[in-house]
Amino acid sequence: MNIQIATTGDGALQEAVAQLAEAIAAQKCWSCGCLHAGLAAIERAFPTDTRPAELDARVRAARERLVEVRYDCLGCETCHPAVAINALGRLGAGLPLDVETCPATPVAAREGWPPLPGAYTVLRHAAPVAVCTLMDERLAAALAEHRDDGIAIVGTLRTENLGIERLIQNTIANTNIRFLIVCGTDSRQAMGHLPGQSLVALARSGIDDQARIIGAAGKRPVLRNLSRGAVEHFRRAVEVVDLVGQDSIPAVRETARTCARRNPGPAQAIAKEQVMLPLRGYLPDRMVSDPAGYVVVFVDRPRRLLTLEHYSNDGVLSAVIEGNAAPELYIPAVERGLVSRLDHAAYLGRELARAEQALASGGPFVQDAAPGPSPAPPAQACPCGPPAKEEPC
Numbered sequence: 001m002n003i004q005i006a007t008t009g010d011g012a013l014q015e016a017v018a019q020l021a022e023a024i025a026a027q028k029c030w031s032c033g034c035l036h037a038g039l040a041a042i043e044r045a046f047p048t049d050t051r052p053a054e055l056d057a058r059v060r061a062a063r064e065r066l067v068e069v070r071y072d073c074l075g076c077e078t079c080h081p082a083v084a085i086n087a088l089g090r091l092g093a094g095l096p097l098d099v100e101t102c103p104a105t106p107v108a109a110r111e112g113w114p115p116l117p118g119a120y121t122v123l124r125h126a127a128p129v130a131v132c133t134l135m136d137e138r139l140a141a142a143l144a145e146h147r148d149d150g151i152a153i154v155g156t157l158r159t160e161n162l163g164i165e166r167l168i169q170n171t172i173a174n175t176n177i178r179f180l181i182v183c184g185t186d187s188r189q190a191m192g193h194l195p196g197q198s199l200v201a202l203a204r205s206g207i208d209d210q211a212r213i214i215g216a217a218g219k220r221p222v223l224r225n226l227s228r229g230a231v232e233h234f235r236r237a238v239e240v241v242d243l244v245g246q247d248s249i250p251a252v253r254e255t256a257r258t259c260a261r262r263n264p265g266p267a268q269a270i271a272k273e274q275v276m277l278p279l280r281g282y283l284p285d286r287m288v289s290d291p292a293g294y295v296v297v298f299v300d301r302p303r304r305l306l307t308l309e310h311y312s313n314d315g316v317l318s319a320v321i322e323g324n325a326a327p328e329l330y331i332p333a334v335e336r337g338l339v340s341r342l343d344h345a346a347y348l349g350r351e352l353a354r355a356e357q358a359l360a361s362g363g364p365f366v367q368d369a370a371p372g373p374s375p376a377p378p379a380q381a382c383p384c385g386p387p388a389k390e391e392p393c
Contacts, residue, residue: 012087012088013052013054013055013087013088014054015083015084015087016055016083016084016085016087016088017054017055017058017084019080019081019083019084019087020055020058020059020061020062020080020081020084021058022080023035023038023062023080023081023084024058024061024062024065026080027265028263028264028265029065029080029081030065030066030067031066031067031068031069031070031265032069032070033069034079034081034082035062035066035080035081036066036069037081038081038082038084038085039059039062039063039066039081041085042055042059042084042085042088043059045088046088055088070126070176070265070266113125113170113173113174114153114169114170114173114174115169115170115173116166116169116170118155118166118167118170119137119140119155119156119158120140120153120154120155120156120170121140121141121144121153121154121155122152122153123144123147123148123151123152123153123154124149124151124152125152125174125176126152126176127149127150127151127152127176127177127260128150128152128176128177128178128179128259128260128263129150129151129152129177129178129179129180129181129256129259129260130151130152130153130154130155130171130177130179130180130181130238131143131151131153131154131155131180131181131183131252131256132155132156132157132167132180132181132182132183132184132196132199133154133155133156133157133183133184134156134157134158134182134183134184134185134186134187134195134196134244135156135157135158135184135185135186135187136156136183136184136185136247137156139183139184139247139249139252140154140155140156140184142249143249143252143253146249146253148253148256148257149260150256150257150259150260150263151256152174152176152177153170153177155167156184157195157196157199158187158193158195159193159195160193160194160195160197160198160199160213160216160218160219160220160221161193161218161220161221161222161223161224162225163193163195164195164198164199164202164213164221164223165223165224165225165226167199168223168226168230168231168234169226169230171234171238172230172233172234172237172238172270175237175266175267175268175269176266177237177238177267178237178238178239178259178263178264178265178266178267179238179239179240179241179256179259179260179262179263180199180238180239180240180241181241181243181252181255181256181259182196182199182200182240182241182242182243182244183243183244183245183246183247183252183255184196184244184245184246184247185245185247186244186245193218193219193220194216194217194218194219194221195218196244197216197217197218197244198213198216198217198218198221199240200240200242200244201213201214201215201216201217201221202214202216202221202223202231202235202240203235203238203239203240206231206232206235207223207228207231210222211223211224211226211228229270230270233270236267237267237268237270238267239259241255241259243255287343288341288343289313290339290340290341290344291313291340291341292337292338292339292340292341292344293310293311293312293313293318293338294310294311294313295308295309295310295311295333295338295339295348295351296308296309296311296367297309297348297351297352297355297365297367298355299355299358299359299365300322301359304324304359305322305323305324305359306322306323306324306325306326306328306329306352306355306356306359307320307321307322308320308321308322308329308330308333308348308352310333310338318338319333319336319338321333325356326349326352326353326355326356329352330345330348330349330352333348351367351368354368355367
C-alpha cells in the first residue's frame with residue numbers, strides 16, 4: 001500500500017522524530033516493550049520505500065539500541081514511542097488503524113515465582129514494584145483489584161521474623177522488583193510484632209551479628225533463615241518506601257506509579273537462597289495398629305456432649321471420656337496413654353474436631369475410617385478397630 005505522508009501542517013512528523021530521539025537517548029526504553037512494539041508498528045505502517053528520510057533514520061537508530069525485552073511497559077508519565085505513534089497517526093488518511101504501542105498485556109505471573117507460598121496476589125512478573133500492606137487485607141485486595149501495570153505483587157505481612165524472611169526470599173527471587181512499598185497499619189495492637197517498623201529498620205540498618213534487625217522494635221526481629229548476603233542484596237537491590245500507617249488506596253497507587261517511573265531496570269541476580277523444598281504428602285500402604293488400642297467417638301446430642309470410648313485390641317472397653325469440646329477428650333486420652341502412636345493421635349484429633357462441629361451445627365456425624373490408599377466406607381472406628389457403632393438416633 002502506497003501511503004502519502006504530509007510533511008507540513010502541524011509538525012506531526014517532526015514531533016514523531018523528536019520523540020523517537022528521546023527514546024533512543026533513554027536507556028530504559030531499549031528493553032521496554034513499548035519501544036519494541038512501537039518500532040514494529042511504524043515499520044508496518046510505513047514500509048521502507050515510503051518512509052521519510054528523517055523517520056527512517058530514527059527507526060534504524062532505535063533498532064540498533066534495542067536489547068531483550070525486560071518489561072512490557074513501565075507506565076512512564078511520558079512514553080516517547082506512544083507519543084510518536086500518536087503523532088504519526090495524524091499524518092494521513094491512509095495510515096493503518098492497527099498501529100499501537102504500550103501493549104495492554106493481561107496480568108501475567110511467572111511459573112516458579114514466588115518460590116514460597118504466602119498471603120499475596122501475583123500480578124506481573126516483569127513489573128518493578130511490590131506492595132506490602134502489613135495487616136490490612138482490605139487494602140491488599142483493593143490494590144490487587146486495580147491491577148496497576150507497575151505493580152508485580154501485593155501481599156500482607158504479620159510477623160517481624162518468619163514473615164520478613166519469606167518476603168525477602170520472594171522479592172529477591174524476581175530481579176525486576178526494585179521497590180517495596182510498605183503501607184497499611186502495623187500490628188502492635190493485634191500481635192505486638194511490628195513487622196512494618198522492623199522491615200523499614202532492616203532497610204535502613206541491616207542485621208547485627210546475631211541476625212537481629214538493628215533498630216527493630218518488634219518482639220523477636222531475628223532472621224535466622226536468611227544469609228547475610230541475601231539480606232544485603234535485598235537492601236541494595238530493593239528500595240523500601242515507608243508508608244506505614246497509610247491506608248489510602250489512591251495515595252499508595254500514586255506512589256507505585258512514581259516508583260515505576262524511576263525504575264532503573266532489573267537488578268543483578270543473586271545466587272538462589274536455599275529454599276526448603278516441600279515434601280509431597282502420601283498415604284501409607286497399610287495402617288499400623290496402635291498397641292494401646294482403638295477409639296470410638298460419639299455425639300451425645302440429648303446431653304450436648306462428645307463421648308470417646310477406648311478399647312483394647314482384644315475388644316475390651318477400657319475407658320470412657322466425656323466433654324463439650326475436642327480438647328477435653330484428646331488431652332486426657334493422650335495423658336492416660338490411650339494412644340501411643342502419633343498417626344493415631346492425629347486421627348483422633350481430626351475425628352473429635354469433626355464431632356465437635358457436628359454437635360455445634362446439628363449435622364450428622366459418623367466416625368470415618370483412618371485415611372488409607374483409597375477411600376474406605378465410614379464404618380471403621382479406627383485404623384485397626386472393629387466397625388464403629390452407629391450414632392444413636
